[in-house]
Amino acid sequence: MDMEKMVAYAKQHGFVFQGSELYGGLANTWDYGPLGALMKNRVKALWWQRFIQEDLRTVGLDSSILMNPAVWKASGHIDGFNDPLIDCKACRARHRADHLIESFDASLHADGLTPEALDAIIKEKKIPCSSCGKHDFTPVRQFNLMFKTAQGVLDAQSQAIYLRPETAQGIFVNVKNIQRALRLKVPFGIGQIGKSFRNEITPGNFIFRTREFEQMELEFFCKPGDEKRWFSHYKNASKQFLLDLGIKEDNIQLRDHDATELSHYSDATTDIDFRYPWGFDELWGIASRTDFDLKQHETHSGEDLRLRDPETNETYLPYVIEPSLGVERLFLALLFDAYKEETLEDGETRINLALHPAVAPYSVAVFPLIKKYHGEAAQALASTLSKSIELVYDDTGKIGKRYRRQDAIGTPFAITVDDETLSNQTVTLRERDTMAQSRVNVKDLPELLRQKTAF
Numbered sequence: 001m002d003m004e005k006m007v008a009y010a011k012q013h014g015f016v017f018q019g020s021e022l023y024g025g026l027a028n029t030w031d032y033g034p035l036g037a038l039m040k041n042r043v044k045a046l047w048w049q050r051f052i053q054e055d056l057r058t059v060g061l062d063s064s065i066l067m068n069p070a071v072w073k074a075s076g077h078i079d080g081f082n083d084p085l086i087d088c089k090a091c092r093a094r095h096r097a098d099h100l101i102e103s104f105d106a107s108l109h110a111d112g113l114t115p116e117a118l119d120a121i122i123k124e125k126k127i128p129c130s131s132c133g134k135h136d137f138t139p140v141r142q143f144n145l146m147f148k149t150a151q152g153v154l155d156a157q158s159q160a161i162y163l164r165p166e167t168a169q170g171i172f173v174n175v176k177n178i179q180r181a182l183r184l185k186v187p188f189g190i191g192q193i194g195k196s197f198r199n200e201i202t203p204g205n206f207i208f209r210t211r212e213f214e215q216m217e218l219e220f221f222c223k224p225g226d227e228k229r230w231f232s233h234y235k236n237a238s239k240q241f242l243l244d245l246g247i248k249e250d251n252i253q254l255r256d257h258d259a260t261e262l263s264h265y266s267d268a269t270t271d272i273d274f275r276y277p278w279g280f281d282e283l284w285g286i287a288s289r290t291d292f293d294l295k296q297h298e299t300h301s302g303e304d305l306r307l308r309d310p311e312t313n314e315t316y317l318p319y320v321i322e323p324s325l326g327v328e329r330l331f332l333a334l335l336f337d338a339y340k341e342e343t344l345e346d347g348e349t350r351i352n353l354a355l356h357p358a359v360a361p362y363s364v365a366v367f368p369l370i371k372k373y374h375g376e377a378a379q380a381l382a383s384t385l386s387k388s389i390e391l392v393y394d395d396t397g398k399i400g401k402r403y404r405r406q407d408a409i410g411t412p413f414a415i416t417v418d419d420e421t422l423s424n425q426t427v428t429l430r431e432r433d434t435m436a437q438s439r440v441n442v443k444d445l446p447e448l449l450r451q452k453t454a455f
C-alpha cells in the first residue's frame with residue numbers, strides 16, 4: 001500500500017478529503033469525511049480512556065489555543081522553535097535543510113544541527129536540490145514555526161498573538177490551579193487533546209505532517225529523582241496502547257534521541273516510530289522535560305509554582321514526563337497497519353480494513369436480506385441499536401457486495417435480517433475477519449456487541 005493509493009482509498013471511502021477542494025484546494029489541508037470523523041473521535045476517546053480515565057493519577061483539561069504571548073517567550077518557542085530553512089536559487093524551491101540532507105543520504109543524521117553545520121554538509125556532499133537537481137543554495141537560516149495572528153478589532157490596539165504550537169503549555173500554566181482545585185498529590189498527570197499549529201517548512205506525506213493538527217498530550221509531574229522510572233513507565237504504556245489497538249509489533253520501534261536531536265526543554269527523549277511507506281518515522285514522542293517549563297514560567301511570571309510533597313512536606317518544582325502523540329499520525333498508522341487485500345477461497349478479492357473493533361468507524365452494519373420483505377424489521381432493529389452503538393444501514397445491492405463494502409471500511413460485524421428474524425427473533429451475525437456467521441437472538445445483540453467492541 002503506497003501513499004498515493006492510500007490517499008485515493010481514503011477519499012473514495014469518505015475518510016479524508018483534500019481541504020477546500022472545490023476551490024483548487026489549500027496546500028496540505030485535509031478535511032475528515034464521515035468515516036474519518038468517526039474514526040478520529042474513536043482514536044481520541046480511546047486515548048482518553050487509557051491515559052486519563054483508567055489511570056487514577058491523571059486528570060483532563062481543555063485549555064485555549066490562544067494564550068498570552070508571554071507564555072511562548074517563557075517556554076522558549078518565540079526564540080527557539082525554529083527549523084532550518086534553505087532556498088534553491090535556481091528554482092526557488094524551499095527546503096528544510098535537515099530533511100534535504102537526510103533524504104539525499106539516509107545514513108546522514110542532520111536533525112538538530114546548527115545552520116553552519118548543515119551548510120557544511122550540503123557543500124561537502126554537493127547535495128542537489130530535490131526539485132531541480134542543481135546545487136545552488138542560499139545559506140541555511142532559522143525559520144520560526146509559530147503561526148502569528150492579531151487579537152483586537154482596532155489596528156492600533158491589536159496585539160500580536162500566536163496559535164499554540166503544542167498543547168503542553170496550557171497544562172503547565174494551569175498546574176497550580178488544577179493541583180489546588182483537585183487536591184492532587186505528586187505524582188500526578190494532566191492530559192489534554194487539542195489542535196496545534198506549526199508553519200512547517202515542508203509539510204507533506206498526506207496527513208503525516210500538516211500545519212494544523214491535533215495532539216494528545218500528557219504531562220506527568222513527579223518528584224525530582226523519580227523521572228527515570230516514570231519515563232520508562234510511559235515508554236512501556238505508550239507502546240502497549242499501540243499494541244492493544246492492534247498495531248503489529250513489527251511495524252513499531254523505539255528510538256532514543258541523541259544529544260544533537262534533543263529539544264531545548266528535554267534531557268531524554270524516545271520516539272515510537274511507525275513503519276510508514278517511506279520508512280520508520282515519528283509517531284509518538286516521549287520526553288523527559290525536567291523542571292524546564294515550570295522553572296521558566298516561575299521566572300517569567302514571578303509566581304511560585306513549587307508543589308508540596310505529601311510525604312516529606314518539602315516543596316519543589318516537580319519533574320515532568322511527557323508522552324505526546326499526534327491524532328492524525330496515529331490515524332494514518334492505523335489505516336496502513338490494517339489495510340489488506342485478500343484473495344478468498346472462491347478466487348474473489350476483497351479489501352479488509354482489519355481495524356480493532358473499538359477503533360473502526362462503524363461498529364456494525366445492519367442489512368435486510370431482501371429489502372421488500374425484511375426492510376421494515378431491519379430498519380426498526382437499526383433504530384434500536386443506534387441508541388447504543390455507531391452503525392450503518394445498507395439495503396442496496398447483493399448481500400455479498402454489501403459485506404465487501406463494509407469489509408473495505410473496517411466494519412467488524414454485520415447483522416442480516418431475514419425470514420427467520422420475522423418468525424423467531426434471531427439474526428445472522430457475520431464477523432469481518434473470519435467471515436464466520438452465527439445465529440444470534442435479537443435481545444442479546446446490545447450486550448454481545450458491547451463486549452465484542454470493547455477496548
Ligand code: GAP
Binds near residue numbers: 166282327
Ligand atoms: N509537546 C511536545 C511536542 O509537541 P513534538 O515531538 O514536536 O513534541 C509531538 O510533537 C507529536 O505531535 C509528534 O510525535 C507527532 O505525533 C505530532 N506532530 C508534531 N508535529 C506535527 C505536524 N506538523 N503534523 C502532524 N502531527 C504532528
